[in-house]
Amino acid sequence: MITINFKKRKFYLLTLLVLVFSLALNINTAPVQAGSDELPSLHEAYSEYFSIGAAVNSSTINTHRNLIEKHFNSLTAENEMKFDHLQPREGFFTFSRADEIVKLARENNMKVRGHVLVWHSQTPDWVFVDKGKTASREVLLERMENHIKTVVERYKDDVYAWDVVNEAISDDGYQTHREDSPWYQIIGEDYIAEAFRIAHEADPEARLFYNDYNAVQPQKMNKIYNMLKGLLEDGVPVHGIGIQGHWDISSPSVIDIMQAIEKYASLGLEVQITELDISVFPWNDRRKLAEPTAEMLEKQNKRYQALFNLFKRYQDELTGVILWGVADDSTWKDNHPVQGRKDWPLLFDEDHQPKGAFWEVIQAAE
Numbered sequence: 132m133i134t135i136n137f138k139k140r141k142f143y144l145l146t147l148l149v150l151v152f153s154l155a156l157n158i159n160t161a162p163v164q165a166g167s168d169e170l171p172s173l174h175e176a177y178s179e180y181f182s183i184g185a186a187v188n189s190s191t192i193n194t195h196r197n198l199i200e201k202h203f204n205s206l207t208a209e210n211e212m213k214f215d216h217l218q219p220r221e222g223f224f225t226f227s228r229a230d231e232i233v234k235l236a237r238e239n240n241m242k243v244r245g246h247v248l249v250w251h252s253q254t255p256d257w258v259f260v261d262k263g264k265t266a267s268r269e270v271l272l273e274r275m276e277n278h279i280k281t282v283v284e285r286y287k288d289d290v291y292a293w294d295v296v297n298e299a300i301s302d303d304g305y306q307t308h309r310e311d312s313p314w315y316q317i318i319g320e321d322y323i324a325e326a327f328r329i330a331h332e333a334d335p336e337a338r339l340f341y342n343d344y345n346a347v348q349p350q351k352m353n354k355i356y357n358m359l360k361g362l363l364e365d366g367v368p369v370h371g372i373g374i375q376g377h378w379d380i381s382s383p384s385v386i387d388i389m390q391a392i393e394k395y396a397s398l399g400l401e402v403q404i405t406e407l408d409i410s411v412f413p414w415n416d417r418r419k420l421a422e423p424t425a426e427m428l429e430k431q432n433k434r435y436q437a438l439f440n441l442f443k444r445y446q447d448e449l450t451g452v453i454l455w456g457v458a459d460d461s462t463w464k465d466n467h468p469v470q471g472r473k474d475w476p477l478l479f480d481e482d483h484q485p486k487g488a489f490w491e492v493i494q495a496a497e
């Protein structure tokens with residue numbers, strides 16, 4: 132009797148060991164795929180709070196399609212809806228790349244944020260020149276109107292919100308507007324109001340945003356706030372503020388972000404975090420590394436966690452959070468004009484696997 136029991140116990144023990152072993156092996160050899168069903172979906176986790184978007188481009192809509200379809204319910208074209216892409220020569224519009232992004236959104240029932248109608252950058256030189264000289268205010272206003280109308284009307288059924296004007300406010304303490312912008316120099320500061328009026332006329336249903344970086348830095352925030360307040364008082368159809376969110380592991384402070392959300396929302400505007408990515412380097416670290424250190428990634432995890440906890444707290448004011456890219460193998464920060472180095476700022480790694488930060492964001496939703 133005793134011998135049989137002992138044999139049985141040995142048998143159970145062995146089976147258990149084999150089971151544990153094969154499970155462990157299985158975990159090691161078959162990581163959960165980022166697009167797979169076992170992984171929670173980012174946008175589903177946040178469905179009660181706000182939409183979760185990503186900036187995509189003509190190549191990532193193919194190379195990162197599984198991730199995009201599973202985790203995001205809003206798309207922004209990283210470059211394909213900018214002036215230089217849509218109208219490289221006067222009257223010559225090229226929509227095919229933007230159309231592909233819109234098609235992907237349509238097929239997956241995603242929203243599209245239009246980005247961007249009027250900006251000093253990525254706008255072709257011809258826009259500001261007429262017969263070899265600087266264009267007049269009238270000519271530039273006419274070109275602006277033609278561009279906005281053509282683009283906004285074309286995407287009326289698909290684009291629910293537009294960044295109408297991008298980065299019009301100066302970082303310089305002595306200036307309000309970015310005075311080196313040719314839009315400002317040629318038209319004057321009312322180019323902003325004009326752009327919003329034209330966009331509203333082209334699509335009265337579209338949500339119209341002013342979008343900027345450093346928009347939570349107190350001094351610049353006050354300038355943006357005053358500009359928006361003035362526009363609203365003049366009856367200009369502005370509906371939202373886009374806080375870009377190209378941040379890092381140490382700045383800006385959560386308090387600054389919180390105060391900015393409250394201040395902009397006090398104008399009755401909806402607030403979106405339109406271009407979120409969190410560098411693993413603090414702002415004053417200029418090193419280039421082959422890999423991020425464990426400590427950097429840990430800080431990035433905590434930072435994403437703190438931010439999404441904050442965003443969730445402001446779910447009544449925030450209507451969207453958009454990551455500026457999909458995975459760390461393809462982000463603008465790697466080609467940044469100053470730093471130009473690997474930066475690992477997103478929620479999925481270079482192999483498209485979820486990072487620690489992804490899990491923190493998922494947990495913050497619970």
Ligand code: GLA
Pocket residue numbers: 209246297344375406463
């Ligand atoms: C700004 C623009 C974006 C993009 C980023 C950098 O934030 O709004 O369109 O160009 O810079 O990639």
